[in-house]
Amino acid sequence: xxxxxxxxxxxxxxxxxxxxxxxxxxxxxxxxxxxxxxxxxxxxxxxxxxxxxxxxxxxxxxxxxxxxxxxxxxxxxxxxxxxxxxxxxxxxxxxxxxxxxxxxxxxxxxxxxxxxxxxxxxxxxxxxxxxxxxxxxxxxxxxxxxxxxxxxxxxxxxxxxxxxxxxxxxxxxxxxxxxxxxxxxxxxxxxxxxxxxxxxxxxxxxxxxxxxxxxxxxxxxxxxxxxxxxxxxxxxxxxxxxxxxxxxxxxxxxxxxxxxxxxxxxxxxxx
Numbered sequence: 001x002x003x004x005x006x007x008x009x010x011x012x013x014x015x016x017x018x019x020x021x022x023x024x025x026x027x028x029x030x031x032x033x034x035x036x037x038x039x040x041x042x043x044x045x046x047x048x049x050x051x052x053x054x055x056x057x058x059x060x061x062x063x064x065x066x067x068x069x070x071x072x073x074x075x076x077x078x079x080x081x082x083x084x085x086x087x088x089x090x091x092x093x094x095x096x097x098x099x100x101x102x103x104x105x106x107x108x109x110x111x112x113x114x115x116x117x118x119x120x121x122x123x124x125x126x127x128x129x130x131x132x133x134x135x136x137x138x139x140x141x142x143x144x145x146x147x148x149x150x151x152x153x154x155x156x157x158x159x160x161x162x163x164x165x166x167x168x169x170x171x172x173x174x175x176x177x178x179x180x181x182x183x184x185x186x187x188x189x190x191x192x193x194x195x196x197x198x199x200x201x202x203x204x205x206x207x208x209x210x211x212x213x214x215x216x217x218x219x220x221x222x223x224x225x226x227x228x229x230x231x232x233x234x235x236x237x238x239x240x241x242x243x244x245x246x247x248x249x250x251x252x253x254x255x256x257x258x259x260x261x262x263x264x265x266x267x268x269x270x271x
Contacts, residue, residue, distance in 0.1 A: 006089065007032060007089050007090070010037050010078060011077075011095050012041055012095075013095050016095055017051050019096040029101065031104065037062075037063070037077050038062050040064040042067050048064055068207070069208055071214070072204045074211075075200050079199040082199055089189050089192065090190045092189075094186040096237040099233075101117075102233075106232060112193055114227070115227050116128045116226070116229070116232075117233055126169075127236060129181075129183055132178075133180075135164060138160050141156050142257055145254065146257030146261060151250065154253075176231050179227060182212045182215070183226055183228065186236050187236070194222060205263075214260070
C-alpha cells in the first residue's frame, strides 16, 4: 500500500550534496505532510556514501542512478514517487534551494495547475517566471544560436526576454498569481494530474538545459496552465548569470537547443 502524503520533493543531486543541509532545515516552513526523494546522479563513491548516510538518518528516500542528465534523473524520481506514494503534488526542486514561504492553501486553490514561486537569487534578483510570454523573435534567435553556435544570438535572445519579463513584471505589479508560459526549473510544483500520461516528462536525449521549455510544452499539451505565485517564496543559491557559464556549458547549451528544436519540428510534422 502506498504511503499517503501531500507533497513529494524530488531532488536531483550530482556533487553538491552539502546544499541539502540548508534545504532540509528550510522545510520547517512547509506546514503539511511531505516526503523527500533524493536521486543521486553518481559523481563519486565518496559523495554517494555521504548521501546514503544522510538520507538514512533523515528519513529520505534515496536512489543512485547513472549520470545521464537532468531529464533522465528526474524522470526516475517521478517514477519512484508514483510507485511509493499517494501524493497530491510533486515539487521538482534543486538541492541549492531554501524555502522561505510555502502556503499549501495556494496549491489547493489552483490544484490543477503547474505553479512556480518567487525565486530569489543571492543577488536578490527574481528568476521567475522563465517566460511571461515567449516571443517568436526569442524563439528564432535561440534556434539561430544553436545552428551557428553563436553567443551573440544567444545574448540577444536573453536580453529581449529580460526586457519582456521586466515589462510584464511592471504590468502585473498588483497581482499575486499570474498566468505565464514557462517557469524556472529550480523549483516547480506539479499537480498529480500532470502524471496521468506517465512520468517521462523530460526528453532523456537532452542531458541538460531546455527543461523549462520541455515542461511548458508538456503542460500545454495537457491543456494545463502554468502559474507564477508571488505568495510563495524560495531562495536559490546559484548565481544563475550567463557570465558564469563556462565554454563547455555553452557548447552543451547549443547542443541541447539543437535537439530540442529538432524534436519540436518532428512533433509539428506528426500533427
